[in-house]
Each structure stands twice: as C-alpha cells, then as structure tokens.
Amino acid sequence: MAEKNISTTTNNLLNIADWNITTFIHDFESISNILLGSNDIQSFLKQQKDESYAARTATNDLLANVTNNKSYINGVYIGNQHVEHMIKTSGESKYAFNIYHSIQSTETFEKIVQNNGNGIFFNRNDLYLLQESRSITYGKVINDINNFNPIGILVINFDEDVFHDMFSNLETTGNIAVANADSTILYNKDTSILSDAQIAAILPELKDNSMIKKEIDDRTYIINSRINQQSGFRIVSATLYQELIKEAVNLRNITSILILIAFIIAIVSAFLITQKITKQLTVLSNITNKMEDRKEKIEHISFDIEDEIGKIGNRLIYLYNRNNDLLIQLYETKLQAKESELITLQNHINPHFLYNTLNSIYWLAEKNKVKPIADMALNMSEYYKLVLNNGDHITTVRNEIIQIQKYLQIMNVRYNGTLDITYDIEEELLDYRILKLLIQPLVENAVTHGLSMKTDNKKLEISASLKGGIMCIAVIDNGIGFEHQPLIHSSGYALKNIDHRIKLFYGENYGLTIESEINKGTTATIIVKASINS
Structure with a gap:
C-alpha cells in the first residue's frame, strides 16, 4: 500500500513536470509559427x-x-x-x-x-x-x-538553464532531472541527492511510466521515469525511500483524524437534517388542511427554499393560489360573455337598420336617376351585408375580397379614382375559410394612413398565397411609410384586435406582422392556418 501511494505521488510530480515541458514546447512552437508565417x-x-x-x-x-x-x-x-x-x-x-x-x-x-x-x-x-x-x-x-x-x-x-526556471518552484522531497534522447543530462535539480553521472547510469534501466527501487551508495531510492511526447526529453524523479515512507505514515495518521472528524460531522448533520425535514413536513401538513377548506388564499406561510421539500411546498402554495385566481377569472369571463351576447344582439340590430336604410336610398337614387349616389348606396349596402355575414364569425376569402372591393369602390369616389388597385389571389384560396373582418381593416389603414398623403401614383396590392398548410395574406401599399417598425400591441386598436383575434382562434404561432420603409410603403401580412372547412 505504501509503495502504491509513493507511486501515485511521484506520478503526480512527473505529470506536473511533463505538463511544464509540454507548455514550454507549445510556446516554442508558437514562436516558430509566428516566424514561419x-x-x-x-x-x-x-x-x-x-x-x-x-x-x-x-x-x-x-x-x-x-x-x-x-x-x-x-x-x-x-x-x-x-x-x-x-x-x-x-x-x-x-x-x-x-x-x-x-x-x-x-x-x-x-x-x-x-x-x-x-x-x-x-x-x-x-x-x-x-x-x-x-x-x-x-x-x-x-x-x-x-x-x-x-x-x-x-x-x-x-539555454539549458531554462529547466532551472521551469522546475525551481516544484515542491518535492527528492530530485528531478531531465535528459535528452542521447541520455545527456540537461538538468539536475539537486546534485547532492544524485549526480549527473549517477542519473546517466540509471537511464538504460528505465522505461516510460516505470518505477524502480534502486540501491545507490548504500541508500535506497524510488526512481520514476516519464518521456515527454512533444520533445522526447526523459524526466526522471529520484526520492529516498525512507523519506517517502515517513510521508506515507504521516498521511495515514492525518487520514485517520479526518475520518473521525467526518464521522462526528455526519452524526451532527443527520440530526440537524432530520429536525429540518420534520419541521418542513409539519408546515406541509398544515397547508394541505387549509387547501381542503378552499375558503381563501394561502398567505403569510412559506417554506425554507434551501431543500426540495421547501421548493415543492412553495410551488404547491403558488399553484393553489393560482388555481383560485383562475377560478375567479373564469367566473368573471362567464359574466362578460353574457354581457357580450347582449351587446352583440344590439349591434346586430343597428347594422340591419343601416342596411335597410341604404337600400331605400339606392331605390330613391335610381328613381331620380342619380347614378353615382345609387352606386355608392348599393356598394355600402352590400358591404354591410357582408359585414353581418348572417351572424357567422367565419367567412370565405372570396367574401372578404368582395367586401374589400365594395369598400375600395366607395373610397375611390372620395379620391377621384386615383387609387390603383391590384389583386393577386390564388384561385383555390377563394373558397378557404377565414375569420371575418381581418383584411378590410388593413386595407382601410393603408388607404387612410399611407396613400391619402400622396397626390398621385397611389398603388395598393392585395395578395394571398398558400405555403405548406399556411395561408399568407398581404396588403401592400406604396404610401409614405414610417421610419420605426411598430409593435402590434402598442399600435392602434384595429391592428391589436386583428392580431389578438388570430392568436385566440388559430394559436400563438399565427398573427399579424407589419413592415414599413419611409417613403417606400408598408406591408401588412396576415398568417393563418389554411382551412377549407368551417
């Protein structure tokens, strides 16, 4: 056992020496690479x-x-x-x-x-x-x-003295030497332990990573050897056997004392940990009793977060309180839903009244042969008919496009026919299903905020395409644009409402994006899941 410990100690010493030489060789190679390059x-x-x-x-x-x-x-x-x-x-x-x-x-x-x-x-x-x-x-x-x-x-x-600087601070009770491949001693830290000649005489007996016990001048030495792979230098460690045995005995005594101290610490620690766990479990029991009552939130009670029970307990309190909050929100949502139904019924009545009024204006204009007013009234009538959509919140891409066309015909009257409108809609998409009133607010936004500031060359393009089960609808204008890209949720109500409705119906991976460049125009893109069924 003692000789095994000795071998470990001297091997650690040789590892450090080998690392020092390898580091030196790498440094040397770096110098040469700088010069060569x-x-x-x-x-x-x-x-x-x-x-x-x-x-x-x-x-x-x-x-x-x-x-x-x-x-x-x-x-x-x-x-x-x-x-x-x-x-x-x-x-x-x-x-x-x-x-x-x-x-x-x-x-x-x-x-x-x-x-x-x-x-x-x-x-x-x-x-x-x-x-x-x-x-x-x-x-x-x-x-x-x-x-x-x-x-x-x-x-x-x-200079061969570079090894002196390399190993002078290496702590060892023995000696360390370095020889080249020709068995010439390049460095000998302490010649009083073994001379250059004595080390050179031992070299033929040494193998790489080997240890031998050698009698030299009536004294026993433990000699280890290591060959540095970078340079071929042989590193030799020589230590008096008696010195190493003395170190092993001291190490055994220190180890015994440390084991005794560790045993005492383990007993004390076990007692303290048991006390701590018992305290945490008592708090957890009280918490579960409160949860059974389900009367109020759990407050002013917390666990020690330094152990797993404490983390679980605090998480349990959080989830319980969160669940209570969600229940309250659920009740409030149901109340809001009832109120929304009443508001929807009232809003449904108002557009019907407007729709019927517009039809009356249309027939009156036709009767008096005022064609522009008749066309505008008809367009508005058909526009609101598509908005109502028989009370269904889902429509087709075809209906959305017709609704936009009616809206733009009305707006073109206002702008004296200066709006240049193009449609690039894939034919197969016209019968696909989509939430109503997604595209028209974007078109209105483009006309009002983008194109209205221009005197001529007012171009507006509405496109729709299908890519891997995803439907992309873009509204592109060549208006004045804006310098900073807007955040959807910090923009106007209409844009925020569109993005929110899309994410609520289709999922968080879908929504509305806005891209704009000053004096070049704006592109608003809707990304929804393609569906041909309702």
Whole structure:
C-alpha cells in the first residue's frame, strides 16, 4: 500500500513536470509559427540575393523582438542558399559567414529536412550557433505559405538553464532531472541527492511510466521515469525511500483524524437534517388542511427554499393560489360573455337598420336617376351585408375580397379614382375559410394612413398565397411609410384586435406582422392556418 501511494505521488510530480515541458514546447512552437508565417521573413527568403534593405531590416526587427521577449533564447537563424540572417543575445557566433553552407552538410541538418516540416529538438554541437554554449537546438524547415515549397530553414538555440526556471518552484522531497534522447543530462535539480553521472547510469534501466527501487551508495531510492511526447526529453524523479515512507505514515495518521472528524460531522448533520425535514413536513401538513377548506388564499406561510421539500411546498402554495385566481377569472369571463351576447344582439340590430336604410336610398337614387349616389348606396349596402355575414364569425376569402372591393369602390369616389388597385389571389384560396373582418381593416389603414398623403401614383396590392398548410395574406401599399417598425400591441386598436383575434382562434404561432420603409410603403401580412372547412 505504501509503495502504491509513493507511486501515485511521484506520478503526480512527473505529470506536473511533463505538463511544464509540454507548455514550454507549445510556446516554442508558437514562436516558430509566428516566424514561419511572417510575410517579412517570407519575402526575405524568396530573394535570389540579399538586395532588399527593407526586407532584411524587417526580418532583423522581428527576430530581435522574439529574442528580447524570450530571455532563454541565445540565437536565431533563418536562411537558405541565397540569403540568411542570424541574431544572437550573448556569446560569440560559431560561424563567420555563409552559415547555410556550413550547416548544410551536417547530419542534424538532414534530420531537420527529413522531418516533414515538423520541428525537432536536439543537442548536437554540429549545429550550435554560438561558441562554448550549453544549448539545446530547435530546427524546422520554412515553407512558402502559398505553395508549401521549402524556401529556407529556421534554427533556434536556447539555454539549458531554462529547466532551472521551469522546475525551481516544484515542491518535492527528492530530485528531478531531465535528459535528452542521447541520455545527456540537461538538468539536475539537486546534485547532492544524485549526480549527473549517477542519473546517466540509471537511464538504460528505465522505461516510460516505470518505477524502480534502486540501491545507490548504500541508500535506497524510488526512481520514476516519464518521456515527454512533444520533445522526447526523459524526466526522471529520484526520492529516498525512507523519506517517502515517513510521508506515507504521516498521511495515514492525518487520514485517520479526518475520518473521525467526518464521522462526528455526519452524526451532527443527520440530526440537524432530520429536525429540518420534520419541521418542513409539519408546515406541509398544515397547508394541505387549509387547501381542503378552499375558503381563501394561502398567505403569510412559506417554506425554507434551501431543500426540495421547501421548493415543492412553495410551488404547491403558488399553484393553489393560482388555481383560485383562475377560478375567479373564469367566473368573471362567464359574466362578460353574457354581457357580450347582449351587446352583440344590439349591434346586430343597428347594422340591419343601416342596411335597410341604404337600400331605400339606392331605390330613391335610381328613381331620380342619380347614378353615382345609387352606386355608392348599393356598394355600402352590400358591404354591410357582408359585414353581418348572417351572424357567422367565419367567412370565405372570396367574401372578404368582395367586401374589400365594395369598400375600395366607395373610397375611390372620395379620391377621384386615383387609387390603383391590384389583386393577386390564388384561385383555390377563394373558397378557404377565414375569420371575418381581418383584411378590410388593413386595407382601410393603408388607404387612410399611407396613400391619402400622396397626390398621385397611389398603388395598393392585395395578395394571398398558400405555403405548406399556411395561408399568407398581404396588403401592400406604396404610401409614405414610417421610419420605426411598430409593435402590434402598442399600435392602434384595429391592428391589436386583428392580431389578438388570430392568436385566440388559430394559436400563438399565427398573427399579424407589419413592415414599413419611409417613403417606400408598408406591408401588412396576415398568417393563418389554411382551412377549407368551417
């Protein structure tokens, strides 16, 4: 058990170290991607000879910016057989001139070229940019961003001391080291625990994600190993076995104390929760007794909303009170319905009187041969006949269109025949059923508020079409329009009434929409469910 805990602890340590290295590698890859994708560097490397001062200056500025922001970078080189540029932050350059020619023949250069455009880390002195430096080198082929053909090579040297900054704050009772693929020790946090030579001697025995117990100089060590997949670096953790055992014993004692404390807390919590639940259930019982009486709303009683019983209880009170309110509204609605029936009967009588009066005016005008008055009276008579619709609130699209035609014939007399009216109604829709008085108020609104302000070219179009079981009826005018789109429920009574009637009869997915543009006109669209039966 102790060794299992030790393995878990050291694995967590290696996970953190591996994450730190991976983060560093990703940061490094980001730097290289910035350089490889730079238009300045692309332009510089595409020259057949170094003849653009501006390209070299821009390249130098970019490389200098990278080295200034990343203090661990010793030097950066980009180049090809035609042009090249290198910038260093310390030390002496290993090459006097023609660096590309010097490194082209190295084994490391070939590995970079053969790595399929991916970056590669290595620790070989044949491609160090600086003299007498303990550096790690990163190399990558630079491709043309337009056609992906190679146009050069990128080489970056960074100081091996970067690992010291990476792991200096890593808390561990043992040691942590990093070696490259050639088993060269790049970093050793504490040489007093194990020297570079001792760690290098152990490396052949280690496998990835492995743990071994090793006797070194009469002391037993637990050694774990992890290979970073991004760079190939091997991370090694070495800790004295006795130190880890001591930590395990301390952990066991602390765990026992915590279990005891948790047990005491559980008993106290169970008691408090039981008390709380009992209190909530008592309140719930009182509430149900009040509900049985059904005499009044439940007020001034509430539950603690921090538990499920409280939430359910408060919801139950809300639903009970809401149900009482709905019952009251139902009674009031029935009373209003009775009153509406009386008003409807009275309104039914008044249009009949007007209808009969208009017929009388018509025959009187015919008798005296006053044709315009006779036509207007006849149109109004037929208009009100269609409005009455034998007391039925459902009519046909055909009747609605005829009613509009009668209305517009009357209005055209008022406007001296300046109204230009077109109808685009699908023939099959004429016998479809629809709520009465849906279209005429929109036509009246278009004439009164849209076209009446114009002196000429007053065009009005009424269209109706069927789309997937939905009937769309549009009233389009080329009137003065308005700048802000109106909200139906904040507009006039007629528009609000139309939208409300549609939603009440057909459902919330149907209704009236208004679109308008200043000085271009307005479109009012009714969307209802298509029905050929009543």
